Amino acid sequence: MRSMTLALFALFFSTSSLAHDYTLNSLSIDHPWARATAPGAPVGGGFMSISNTGDQADRLLGGSVDFASEVQIHESSMAGGMMRMQHLPDGLVVPEGGKVVLRPGSYHLMFVGLQRRLVEGERETVTLMFERAGEIEVEISVAGPGERGPHQEGDAMEMDHGDMSHE
Numbered sequence: 001m002r003s004m005t006l007a008l009f010a011l012f013f014s015t016s017s018l019a020h021d022y023t024l025n026s027l028s029i030d031h032p033w034a035r036a037t038a039p040g041a042p043v044g045g046g047f048m049s050i051s052n053t054g055d056q057a058d059r060l061l062g063g064s065v066d067f068a069s070e071v072q073i074h075e076s077s078m079a080g081g082m083m084r085m086q087h088l089p090d091g092l093v094v095p096e097g098g099k100v101v102l103r104p105g106s107y108h109l110m111f112v113g114l115q116r117r118l119v120e121g122e123r124e125t126v127t128l129m130f131e132r133a134g135e136i137e138v139e140i141s142v143a144g145p146g147e148r149g150p151h152q153e154g155d156a157m158e159m160d161h162g163d164m165s166h167e
């Protein structure tokens with residue numbers, strides 16, 4: 001009984017500590033998070049969902065961080081049984097009245113040229129840049145290396161950034 005209570009508490013605590021959201025004009029950025037990285041890993045992935053309640057589309061262009069040399073927008077997809085990762089240099093459209101989800105196996109922020117590890121349980125600051133709405137600073141929660149996040153559709157497309165080559 002006691003262990004059950006502790007387990008429930010742990011579940012509640014870990015969920016609530018991850019839940020946070022930000023608003024910028026008609027954009028809402030929900031639950032930004034990243035995965036902890038292994039020592040020496042060259043890249044890390046960042047995830048969140050972005051909703052747009054306005055009547056004009058916006059576009060996530062990229063961002064900046066103090067722990068990596070570059071923030072790129074990537075899309076992972078399966079091609080011929082292989083997970084591929086593609087840089088989206090034009091960014092990611094957030095449609096009017098719609099939502100995009102950045103999650104493992106799909107769209108994500110790629111922190112390229114990591115200058116320090118992302119450590120589970122810590123928070124890091126990311127400045128996101130949107131074409132219309134401008135810049136917003138958000139805090140990302142760093143989850144464990146196997147964390148899949150709150151958006152679990154398409155989890156079969158799980159991937160590990162540490163082993164992924166970037167061309």
Ligand SMILES: [Cu+2]
Pocket residue numbers: 074075085108109110161
């Ligand atoms: Cu990537």
